[in-house]
Every structure is written in structure tokens, then in C-alpha cells.
Amino acid sequence: MESLLQFLFSGLTVGAVYAxxxxxxxxxxxxxxxxxxxxxxxxxxxxxxxxxAHEAGVPLALAAVLAILLTAxxxxxxxxxxIEPARGAPVVSVIIITIxxxxxxxxxxxxxxxxxxxxxxxxxxxxPIRIGGATLLPQSLWVIGGALVVxxxxxxxxxxxxxxxxxLATANNRLAAQLVGINTRAIxxxxxxxxxxxxxxxxxxxxxxxxxxxxxxVALALKGFAAAMxxxxxxxxxxxxxxxxxxxxxxxxxxxISSQYKEAVAFIVILAVLFAMPQGLFGxxxxxxx
Amino acid sequence: MLSTxxxxxxxxxxLIALLPLLFPSGYYYRIGALIFVNALAVTGLVILVGWAGxxxxxxxxxxxxxxxACALAPEHLGLHPALAVLLGAGISAALAALIGRPILRLxxxxxxxxxxxxxxxxxxxxxxxRVWTGGPxxxxxxxxxxxxxxxxMGVRISGGVFWYWFCGLVLLIGAWFAxxxxxxxxxxxxxxxxxxxxxxxxxxxxxxxLKLQAFVISAVYASVAGSLLALQNRFITPDVAGxxxxxxxxxxxxxxxxxxxxxAIFGAVILTLLPxxxxxxxxxxxxxxxxxxxxxxxxxPRGLLPSIAARLKRKSS
Numbered sequence: 001m002e003s004l005l006q007f008l009f010s011g012l013t014v015g016a017v018y019a020x021x022x023x024x025x026x027x028x029x030x031x032x033x034x035x036x037x038x039x040x041x042x043x044x045x046x047x048x049x050x051x052x053a054h055e056a057g058v059p060l061a062l063a064a065v066l067a068i069l070l071t072a073x074x075x076x077x078x079x080x081x082x083i084e085p086a087r088g089a090p091v092v093s094v095i096i097i098t099i100x101x102x103x104x105x106x107x108x109x110x111x112x113x114x115x116x117x118x119x120x121x122x123x124x125x126x127x128p129i130r131i132g133g134a135t136l137l138p139q140s141l142w143v144i145g146g147a148l149v150v151x152x153x154x155x156x157x158x159x160x161x162x163x164x165x166x167x168l169a170t171a172n173n174r175l176a177a178q179l180v181g182i183n184t185r186a187i188x189x190x191x192x193x194x195x196x197x198x199x200x201x202x203x204x205x206x207x208x209x210x211x212x213x214x215x216x217x218v219a220l221a222l223k224g225f226a227a228a229m230x231x232x233x234x235x236x237x238x239x240x241x242x243x244x245x246x247x248x249x250x251x252x253x254x255x256x257i258s259s260q261y262k263e264a265v266a267f268i269v270i271l272a273v274l275f276a277m278p279q280g281l282f283g284x285x286x287x288x289x290x
Numbered sequence: 291m292l293s294t295x296x297x298x299x300x301x302x303x304x305l306i307a308l309l310p311l312l313f314p315s316g317y318y319y320r321i322g323a324l325i326f327v328n329a330l331a332v333t334g335l336v337i338l339v340g341w342a343g344x345x346x347x348x349x350x351x352x353x354x355x356x357x358x359a360c361a362l363a364p365e366h367l368g369l370h371p372a373l374a375v376l377l378g379a380g381i382s383a384a385l386a387a388l389i390g391r392p393i394l395r396l397x398x399x400x401x402x403x404x405x406x407x408x409x410x411x412x413x414x415x416x417x418x419x420r421v422w423t424g425g426p427x428x429x430x431x432x433x434x435x436x437x438x439x440x441x442x443m444g445v446r447i448s449g450g451v452f453w454y455w456f457c458g459l460v461l462l463i464g465a466w467f468a469x470x471x472x473x474x475x476x477x478x479x480x481x482x483x484x485x486x487x488x489x490x491x492x493x494x495x496x497x498x499x500l501k502l503q504a505f506v507i508s509a510v511y512a513s514v515a516g517s518l519l520a521l522q523n524r525f526i527t528p529d530v531a532g533x534x535x536x537x538x539x540x541x542x543x544x545x546x547x548x549x550x551x552x553x554a555i556f557g558a559v560i561l562t563l564l565p566x567x568x569x570x571x572x573x574x575x576x577x578x579x580x581x582x583x584x585x586x587x588x589x590x591p592r593g594l595l596p597s598i599a600a601r602l603k604r605k606s607s
Binding site: 035081082085086089090091092093094095096097099100101102103104105106107108110111218222225226229233260261263264267268270271274275 | 339345347392393395396398399400402403404406407408410411414415418533537540541544545548573574575576577578579580581582583584587588591
């Protein structure tokens with residue numbers, strides 16, 4: 001029983017990171033139908049910039065803010081320099097562009113920073129909290145709390161604000177959105193900035209637990225993408241639930257079946273969900289326009 | 291009057307035959323063979339991505355199956371390496387048929403993630419089943435034995451030279467098959483479903499069956515390419531099935547021009563040579579590769595070869 005609780009805790013922590021990455025995917029896909037494979041690099045940048053700024057003597061909180069702002073700027077640059085010029089290109093081309101961007105960002109960070117593993121001090125100490133025989137790191141609460149706060153904020157943004165609804169309108173029908181006076185270019189820029197900032201936040205929160213190096217992005221992007229798919233692309237609720245579920249599946253598999261195959265089970269579950277309900281758990285049913 | 295198909299094949303054959311005249315050292319034969327192997331895998335992707343319009347981000351998984359079939363079957367089943375190539379191709383085809391049925395119902399990004407998941411599963415099995423595969427460190431592969439046969443016949447050539455000609459020959463056969471397919475009823479139907487699946491099915495094309503055929507054929511191409519890679523390197527690691535290898539394959543296809551066999555081969559040439567040229571600036575390799583991928587997709591969205599051809603045509607008219 002205690003070990004089950006322990007697995008649940010670690011699953012929720014990892015799952016919260018996946019959920020944050022998936023929320024980042026959700027924003028961009030909501031605005032543009034683009035799936036951004038460089039999403040994992042935002043997480044890496046968030047962690048790396050914070051580490052290096054902190055080592056240079058900047059206070060941790062300020063370093064984190066700096067990292068989030070800089071990563072958001074990278075997100076905007078990605079949109080302006082690579083996504084916007086390729087508007088209307090087929091899906092394969094956009095996939096290659098964002099994968100190219102992820103390779104480029106990785107290559108650049110390897111030059112600017114280094115190839116070492118780095119960690120940050122925990123925000124509220126390392127004394128584990130004991131709950132029912134299992135232990136929970138205070139930093140885990142930061143990660144899970146961060147994911148919940150971002151989710152609620154995004155949910156309010158998409159349902160309660162005019163800008164949020166403009167984002168949804170842009171994704172739904174770009175031309176119609178322009179006709180009712182929405183500045184779709186500004187919306188795209190906003191989405192990339194937001195998405196990158198959320199990715200960077202995930203990096204800042206998770207680095208004290210998971211450590212960071214220049215090449216952590218690929219795995220995170222794949223897991224976040226898988227989580228977003230599991231929940232249903234474009235739906236913040238789906239991203240949150242998909243991320244947490246994926247984390248739990250992984251932790252339970254690692255605990256009870258085989259730690260080597262924990263990631264395999266995640267992908268098997270996703271394949272099964274895609275076959276049974278191709279729109280994911282919370283995705284809207286869509287019919288193809290002829 | 292030669293048809294374009296035979297003209298294309300003749301050009302390819304002449305290029306393969308004449309290229310060694312420019313080689314300053316034996317090392318270039320190795321790179322040439324590597325280009326042909328990549329081009330073969332990418333030709334398969336032309337059929338799947340370029341003609342049928344489906345995405346795969348996991349085709350390296352099939353290359354991995356082909357490669358490890360050549361490594362494992364001779365050791366454990368006592369099979370001749372040449373038969374192991376066929377066994378690998380058979381397993382890849384069967385697996386592609388099995389997973390293709392449910393996977394190919396998906397579209398766009400969803401199809402991408404499903405194929406990607408498949409590729410990752412293959413890599414994981416190859417990495418984790420240490421007892422069989424030697425884990426991440428890889429394992430050695432038996433000699434194909436064809437060179438000994440040639441020696442008995444009195445022909446003595448070095449390994450690099452042999453693999454250059456052998457892979458060149460297999461690529462020619464692969465290209466011949468693909469070009470034949472393009473002109474056949476199946477090829478036309480594939481291109482029709484790329485245009486519009488609904489329209490294709492209204493004129494009586496069995497869309498799911500056709501997509502599955504394209505998927506299986508392209509899997510066999512990737513598998514044979516993987517086998518050739520394993521046999522000529524005599525050593526193999528799970529990286530051959532990895533995510534980055536899948537991406538590399540799709541990038542080669544799209545970079546050169548995914549609509550035509552020649553374009554894809556051109557893409558394979560560029561992307562195989564690029565890292566060789568960049569070894570001097572090893573630190574910048576990823577940076578340059580990423581930039582090239584983005585720039586080509588933005589400025590030459592149809593791929594290098596078609597864009598260059600269109601530009602030449604405009605100039606001459």
C-alpha cells in the first residue's frame with residue numbers, strides 16, 4: 001500500500017511536467033493547428049537559462065523570471081522566422097520545420113551553455129514530507145501546483161477573455177477570424193510566447209528534481225505530445241488529465257512491471273487510445289469537410 | 291523512343307558507374323555505399339509520403355528490424371545472411387500489415403505520433419533485450435560471404451568497392467520497382483488518394499487497402515536498407531531504429547523533393563554528405579542541420595530538386 005502511494009506521488013510529479021508540456025502544445029495547436037516539436041526545447045531552455053543565470057549570481061526567483069522571458073522571446077522568434085513564412089505548407093513540411101528548429105536550438109545551447117547535467121536548489125528545502133508511509137518532496141508540490149495554476153489560468157483565458165476566444169476563433173477558421181477583425185498574426189505571436197513561457201516554467205520547476213542538460217528536450221516533447229494526444233489535442237483539460245495519466249502509467253509500470261519498459265507502456269497506451277478513440281479522451285468529434 | 295522511366299534509370303545507372311572516377315581514395319566508396327543505402331530507404335518513403343500522402347515518423351523501426359534480422363538470424367538460427375535479409379523484410383512486411391491497418395485510419399499529426407510510437411517501441415526492445423541484442427552497445431554482424439564467392443571466381447575487390455557496387459545495384463532495382471509502381475494502376479490510385487481520399491473512394495478505389503499496400507512496401511524498402519547497412523558495417527546498434535534516424539529519413543525525402551524518386555535520392559545524397567563535410571566543424575553540426583531543414587522548407591517547399599528544375603525551366607523559356 002505504501003509503495004503504491006509512493007508510485008502515485010512520483011507519477012503525479014512527472015505527470016505534472018508532461019501536463020505543462022502538453023498545455024504548451026495545446027495553446028499553439030489551438031491557434032494554428034501546428035504541432036510544435038520544439039516544445040521540449042522550451043523546457044530545456046527554461047532550466048538551462050535559470051541554472052546559468054543563478055550560477056552567475058542572479059537570485060533564483062529573478063533568474064527564473066529571466067529564463068521565462070528569454071524563452072518566450074525564443075518562441076516568438078520561432079514563429080516569426082520559421083512558422084509564419086511557411087504558412088500553408090503541408091503537414092510534413094511543418095513537422096520538419098519544427099523538428100529542424102528543435103535540432104537548431106539544441107545545437108545552439110550546446111555551444112552557448114555546455115553538455116553537462118545541471119541542477120537547481122529546491123525552492124522550499126529538501127526535507128521530505130511523510131504521508132501515509134510514503135514520502136513526497138516539497139519540490140513535487142511546486143511542480144504539481146504549477147501545473148494546476150497554469151491549467152486554471154489557461155482555462156479562464158480561453159473561456160472568459162476576449163483574447164482567448166480570439167485564439168480559438170483563429171484556429172477554427174483563420175479567414176473568418178480576420179473578417180471579424182481579429183489580428184491573427186498577433187494571436188499567433190501571443191500563442192508562441194505563452195506556450196514557450198509555460199514550457200520554460202516547467203523547466204524551472206522540474207530542474208531541482210529531474211536535472212537538466214542540453215538534450216532533455218526530445219524526450220519531453222514526445223511525452224508531452226503523447227499526453228496531449230491522449231487527452232485530445234487542443235483541449236486544456238485533456239492536456240492536464242493526459243499528462244497526469246501518462247505520468248501515473250509510467251510510474252506504476254516502473255514500479256510493478258519493469259522500469260526498462262516504463263516508456264514503452266506509455267506509448268502502447270497511447271496507441272490503444274488512438275485506435276479506440278482517435279480524438280483522444282476529451283477531444284471534440286470532428287467530421288471531415290469535403 | 292525511350293520512356294522517361296528507362297531514361298531516369300539509365301541516368302541513375304550512369305551516375306553510379308561514373309562516380310568512382312572522381313574518388314580520390316577508397317574511403318569515398320564507403321560514403322557512396324552509405325548514400326545508396328539511405329537513398330533506398332528514402333525511395334520507400336517516396337511511395338508512402340510522396341505518392342500516398344501518409345506520414346511516418348517511425349520508419350527507422352523497420353530499418354532496425356532488417357538490421358537486427360541480419361545480426362541475429364545467422365547466429366541463432368544458422369541462417370545464411372542473404373536469407374536473413376529476406377527474413378527481415380518478411381517480418382517487417384508482416385508487422386507493417388498488422389499495425390498498418392489500425393494506424394492508417396489516423397491522419398496528419400495523429401498518424402505521425404502513432405508511427406513515432408511504433409519506432410520508439412522497436413528501439414526500446416532492441417535496447418533492453420541485452421541477452422539477444424547486446425543492448426545499447428550493439429552487436430557484430432556476420433559476413434555476407436558474397437565477396438568470398440567472387441574471390442573464388444577470380445575477382446578480388448576490397449570491401450568498400452564491393453559494397454559500393456552492390457548497394458548501387460540494389461538501389462537501381464529499388465528505383466526500377468518504384469518507377470514501375472508509379473506508372474501502374476496502383477500508382478495512379480495512390481496519387482488519386484493523395485489528392486482526395488473521398489474522391490478516390492467514390493471512383494471505386496479501396497482506400498484503406500491501398501494505404502496499407504504503400505505502408506508495407508515502404509517498410510520492406512526500409513528493412514532491406516537496414517539489412518544492407520548492418521552487413522556492410524558488420525556492426526549494429528539500436529540507433530539504427532532510433533527516432534533521429536526516422537526523422538533523418540523523412541527529412542531526406544522531403545528535402546530533395548518527396549514527389550519523385552530522383553528528388554528523394556538527391557535528398558539522400560545531400561544529407562549523407564552534409565555531416566561528412568561538417569566533421570571539421572563537429573560542434574556546429576546540429577546548428578547547421580537544423581538551419582538547413584528550416585530554410586529549405588521555407589524557401590523551397592517542394593524540395594530541392596523540383597524547385598531547381600522549375601527555376602531552370604523558367605530560365606530557358
